[in-house]
Amino acid sequence: MEDVLRYEGTRAVVTGAASGMGAATATILIDLGAEVHGLDIRPCDVPVHASHLVDLSDTDQIDDAVEAIGGPIDSLFNCAGLPTTAPDLDVMLVNFAGHRHLTEAVIPLLSDGAGIAFISSVAGMGWVANAAKILPLVMTPDFDAARAWCEEHPEVVGGMGYPASKEAINAYVAxxxxxxxxxxxxxxxxxxGPTDTPMMPSFIESQGQDFFDNFPKPVGRNARPDEQAWALVLLNSPRNSYTTATSHFADGGFTGGLFTGGIDMALLMPPE
Ligand SMILES: NC(=O)c1ccc[n+]([C@@H]2O[C@H](COP(=O)([O-])OP(=O)(O)OC[C@H]3O[C@@H](n4cnc5c(N)ncnc54)[C@H](O)[C@@H]3O)[C@@H](O)[C@H]2O)c1
Structure with a gap:
């Protein structure tokens, strides 16, 4: 069977295509025959069809890029992100509000059966338990309202911008x-789960080396960017036509162990 995943001749938009998992995703999509439009605040080295310089915290730049790309679009891969070291509001705007704005702008341009895949994180695994807190943000009508909500809710966002942004992504997807x-x-x-990309030193800077040394890794190592990219490409493939509104975990068994008692969360957060 040729073109098993059905990306040949399709048009794909990939944010964060300049680095890490986004670059790995763009590379795979190009190999599979897609016309790839990269969106990033930095130029893409990957040989995409077009590299659009976009700051995802600026809705005018997002709208200009969507207009330049035009339709139809067959798949959107929302891979860009800011890490835990960035200011909370910036993290919320780039990781969640800007990507939501992009997604809503792209939806009218989508072809039949199109797929949208976000990179969230195991840091967003608590979104169901926190739904009452995070859904009001997800239900804000637009980017400016989301920004205002973040500024008005330091009890949700303050010091927690990264996990809050990832919980918001998972809640929005649902x-x-x-x-x-x-x-x-x-x-x-x-x-x-932890993946060896250029973002990893930022996580180590904010969480500490001990946190990542102690982080349980049932498969014995961090993920490679291409492993996450393949999971994303499989998730968003038109072949995966009955899968929607879900959060898929590519964490080497971490949450499986955590939710069934095999992994003790206290190992991650030892007492001072
Ligand atoms: N590396 C990990 O361990 C890990 C684990 C879980 C989730 N994630 C998530 O994976 C995604 C990809 O991260 P990565 O690890 O490949 O990191 P990365 O730093 O290699 O890639 C992030 C990309 O986002 C782009 N970006 C940042 N701010 C932007 C902005 N304002 N506008 C447009 N583009 C912007 C960067 O230029 C970069 O190309 C992120 O959403 C991250 O939160 C990473």
Missing amino acids: LRGFQLAPSGVRLNSLNP
Whole structure:
């Protein structure tokens, strides 16, 4: 069977295509025959069809890029992100509000059966327990309202911008995936565990080397960017046509162990 994943001749948009998992995703999509449009605040080295310089915290820049790309778009891969070392509000705007703005701008341009995949994180695994806190943000009508909500809710965002942004992504994917299911448009998120990308030193800077030395790794190592990229490409493939509104974990068994008692969270957060 040729073109098993059905990306040949399709048009894909990849944010964060200049580095890490986004660059790995763009590379795979190009190999699979897609026309790839990279969106990043930095130029893409990957040989994409077009590299659009976009700051995802600026809605005018997002709108200009969407207009330049035009339709139809067959798949959107929301891979860009800011790490835990960036200011909380910036993290919320880039990781969640800017990507939501991009997604809503792209939805009218999507072809039948199109897929939208976000990179979230195991840091967003608590979104169901925190739904009452995070859904009001997810239900804000637009980027400016999301920014105002973040500024008004330091108890959710303050010091917690990264996990809050990832919980918001998972909640948005569930809410919007459910709403759009009858249309055939699919939204899902990939929740990676620690992955060796250029972002990893920022996580170590904010969490400490001990945190990552102690982080349980059932498969014995961090992920490679291409392993996460393949999970994303599989998740968003038109072949995966019945999967929508879900959070998929590519964490080498971490949450499986955590949720069934095999992994003790106290190992991650030892007492001072
Ligand atoms: N590396 C990990 O361990 C890990 C684990 C879980 C989730 N994640 C998530 O994976 C995604 C990809 O991160 P990565 O690890 O490949 O890191 P990376 O730093 O290699 O890539 C992040 C990309 O986002 C781009 N970006 C940052 N701010 C931007 C902005 N304002 N506008 C447009 N582009 C912007 C960067 O230029 C970069 O190309 C992120 O959403 C991150 O939160 C990473």
